Amino acid sequence: MDKEKLLDISxxxxxxxxxxxxxxxxxxxxxxxxxxxxxxxxxVRIPPGEILRTVTGTDTSQWSVIVLKFRIPKAxxxxxxxxxxxxxxxxxxxxxxxxxxxxYVLGVSSGASLxxxxxxxxxxxxxxxxxxxxxxxWMVIVSACTGAGLVMLFVTYLAFRxxxxxxxxxxxxxxxxxISAIVTILQYFTSESLLRAxxxxxxxxLGNLTGSQLFAMLFTVLAGLTISLFTxxxxxxxxxxxxxxxxxxxxxxxxxxxxxxxxxxxAGGVTAFCGPIGFIGIAVPHIARMLFRxxxxxxxxxxSAVAGAALMLIxxxxxxxxxxxxxxxxxxxxSLLGIPVVIWVILRGRIIKTGV
Amino acid sequence: MKREDSVFIQLSDLVVGYRGKALxxxxxxxxxxxxxxxxxxxxxxxxxxxxxTLAGISERLHGSIIIDKTDIKKIDIRDFAxxxxxxxxxxxxxxxxxxxxxxxxxxxxxxxxxxxIKESDRxxxxxxxxxxxxxxxxxxxxxELSDGERQRSMIARVLAQDTDLLIMDEPAAFLDIRNRHExxxxxxxxxxxxxxxxxxxxxxxxxxxxxxxxxxxxxxxGITAGAPEDLVLQGVFENMFTCDTVKFSKxxxxxxxxxxxxxEVVVTGTGMIAEWTKRALARAxxxxxxxxxxxxxxxxxxxxxxxxxxxxxxxxYVFGSLYDLSxxxxxxx
Numbered sequence: 001m002d003k004e005k006l007l008d009i010s011x012x013x014x015x016x017x018x019x020x021x022x023x024x025x026x027x028x029x030x031x032x033x034x035x036x037x038x039x040x041x042x043x044v045r046i047p048p049g050e051i052l053r054t055v056t057g058t059d060t061s062q063w064s065v066i067v068l069k070f071r072i073p074k075a076x077x078x079x080x081x082x083x084x085x086x087x088x089x090x091x092x093x094x095x096x097x098x099x100x101x102x103x104y105v106l107g108v109s110s111g112a113s114l115x116x117x118x119x120x121x122x123x124x125x126x127x128x129x130x131x132x133x134x135x136x137x138w139m140v141i142v143s144a145c146t147g148a149g150l151v152m153l154f155v156t157y158l159a160f161r162x163x164x165x166x167x168x169x170x171x172x173x174x175x176x177x178x179i180s181a182i183v184t185i186l187q188y189f190t191s192e193s194l195l196r197a198x199x200x201x202x203x204x205x206l207g208n209l210t211g212s213q214l215f216a217m218l219f220t221v222l223a224g225l226t227i228s229l230f231t232x233x234x235x236x237x238x239x240x241x242x243x244x245x246x247x248x249x250x251x252x253x254x255x256x257x258x259x260x261x262x263x264x265x266x267a268g269g270v271t272a273f274c275g276p277i278g279f280i281g282i283a284v285p286h287i288a289r290m291l292f293r294x295x296x297x298x299x300x301x302x303x304s305a306v307a308g309a310a311l312m313l314i315x316x317x318x319x320x321x322x323x324x325x326x327x328x329x330x331x332x333x334x335s336l337l338g339i340p341v342v343i344w345v346i347l348r349g350r351i352i353k354t355g356v
Numbered sequence: 357m358k359r360e361d362s363v364f365i366q367l368s369d370l371v372v373g374y375r376g377k378a379l380x381x382x383x384x385x386x387x388x389x390x391x392x393x394x395x396x397x398x399x400x401x402x403x404x405x406x407x408x409t410l411a412g413i414s415e416r417l418h419g420s421i422i423i424d425k426t427d428i429k430k431i432d433i434r435d436f437a438x439x440x441x442x443x444x445x446x447x448x449x450x451x452x453x454x455x456x457x458x459x460x461x462x463x464x465x466x467x468x469x470x471x472x473i474k475e476s477d478r479x480x481x482x483x484x485x486x487x488x489x490x491x492x493x494x495x496x497x498x499x500e501l502s503d504g505e506r507q508r509s510m511i512a513r514v515l516a517q518d519t520d521l522l523i524m525d526e527p528a529a530f531l532d533i534r535n536r537h538e539x540x541x542x543x544x545x546x547x548x549x550x551x552x553x554x555x556x557x558x559x560x561x562x563x564x565x566x567x568x569x570x571x572x573x574x575x576x577x578g579i580t581a582g583a584p585e586d587l588v589l590q591g592v593f594e595n596m597f598t599c600d601t602v603k604f605s606k607x608x609x610x611x612x613x614x615x616x617x618x619x620e621v622v623v624t625g626t627g628m629i630a631e632w633t634k635r636a637l638a639r640a641x642x643x644x645x646x647x648x649x650x651x652x653x654x655x656x657x658x659x660x661x662x663x664x665x666x667x668x669x670x671x672x673y674v675f676g677s678l679y680d681l682s683x684x685x686x687x688x689x
Contacts, residue, residue: 249437
């Protein structure tokens with residue numbers, strides 16, 4: 001055996017690994033900077049020194065309320081939501097072997113919305129006595145995850161019957177359309193105040209989460225991410241298709257169930273309190289692939305998480321319209337940032353035909 | 357030599373098919389360790405389904421498959437992957453995947469839960485690449501490979517899986533002639549040097565006959581197995597491939613088109629040039645005959661001057677190439 005050449009290969013290998021770790025470190029630093037910027041920027045100008053003092057607990061002025069109760073939770077929400085949706089998108093793209101898959105495009109976020117709509121709007125219908133009381137956080141999150149899961153099940157069923165990538169996408173749009181029709185009907189049977197609460201929710205927002213909501217979301221997302229770690233190895237083989245995966249020893253059914261549970265938790269957990277947020281899940285995995293030029297999920301998954309967090313923080317900063325006191329709906333900003341990436345991927349052409 | 361001991365794979369009353377529908381009569385067959393088996397048969401007869409069933413991807417409908425004394429039903433998926441490797445006809449295209457990453461997926465059932473590639477795995481991957489002659493391609497992306505290079509990479513991947521048995525569905529399809537021969541002879545070499553047992557399907561009868569130890573001729577009645585030459589002598593290929601327009605020739609193991617015979621010709625000459633002259637004349641529709649009396653046409657060829665002297669009912673012509681000779685026969689008669 002040619003030892004010298006083996007050493008050569010090992011060296012090339014370790015060089016690419018070093019390069020990837022470097023890119024990954026830069027990405028993390030970038031995300032941290034964005035996190036700090038997101039806390040600094042807002043409709044009220046707070047000097048950076050003040051923020052530092054609030055965080056360390058030596059300041060109790062009115063600024064500390066804004067920083068601790070509003071800005072930091074919002075930045076954390078952006079970070080969690082971005083990472084969750086991107087990892088969910090990556091898993092869906094791999095398991096469906098469809099570069100255009102994502103929680104939003106395939107209607108999984110819509111499914112979560114339906115879950116939330118049923119809770120928020122249906123609450124008055126089922127329990128008229130409760131009046132305008134808002135249902136509990138866990139109830140919202142459970143129904144959002146269930147809604148997401150049901151759509152995931154349906155999409156999975158369709159995707160394995162219809163192999164054509166674009167057909168699956170069109171079916172995803174149909175699902176989303178059908179669900180929004182159901183939600184419209186639900187709106188007829190609901191009180192005006194709850195309707196307003198729902199409409200505001202659909203615009204998507206990172207800033208309205210209470211402490212307990214943030215905790216519930218973090219818990220759900222962490223559960224989803226933990227499961228996703230166990231799918232990394234199998235997803236690398238699934239890129240070759242189901243037959244090769246099976247003959248390499250992958251328990252395809254188990255992986256599919258894991259990805260199903262994981263994406264339902266990720267998409268449901270985020271959508272429950274932030275509303276539907278579009279185009280992060282579909283765009284970020286492509287950014288990760290572009291940065292790392294690899295198909296190895298050991299890199300793609302953490303890279304998608306960090307890049308997703310970064311892109312969400314950027315979206316949040318933009319939505320603050322720095323210098324003004326107006327705030328844009330987050331969903332509009334993520335769409336405007338994500339759609340160009342998606343179009344770029346489509347225009348690169350062959351990717352549509354060749355799978356992920 | 358004890359014959360029973362050397363049986364590596366045994367199919368007993370195996371019924372293959374899908375959605376509960378059987379494709380053919382129950383199959384029986386055995387393979388010895390280290391053999392290269394080629395499965396041939398018409399399109400749609402069920403070659404792929406048989407191979408998929410052997411590779412554990414499709415469910416068998418009935419019967420048993422014993423590999424190395426164990427029924428494959430009793431082997432769990434991870435262990436099975438260490439015994440049987442599979443290459444399908446699907447063309448794998450995973451953007452951003454390097455050849456190294458591709459081969460590394462063959463190590464799936466050997467690595468830890470994150471799929472980390474250790475030094476020992478790296479060595480197996482490299483050895484597999486060396487075996488298939490693609491060490492220079494390891495850092496290339498799959499999208500940059502030619503068809504032949506991709507197929508070599510797929511073979512390296514399945515070698516990295518370190519199995520005794522390899523199942524390959526038309527490993528030489530889509531390849532040009534040179535690559536096709538190189539791949540098939542690579543498979544032959546693997547059975548000899550690496551001790552692999554290989555079952556492959558193919559439509560390329562000549563190279564299957566040249567390289568395989570056993571041919572499984574598959575038709576509605578099941579498997580007819582034997583060395584390629586046995587099957588020729590038994591007339592199996594003749595029955596399987598002969599139709600109105602094409603005939604399998606028992607004498608030279610090739611296919612020839614059945615044409616209207618336009619006449620008989622006597623060829624005189626020796627060596628290679630006489631053989632190829634006969635072939636050119638056969639294509640033109642002339643049957644070669646030995647007796648000079650029967651034919652009004654005779655061709656004598658000369659190896660050294662590379663000329664052909666033709667005499668037709670007394671007239672004589674000289675040609676400098678078989679092309680000119682064929683053209684003359686075509687246009688004159």
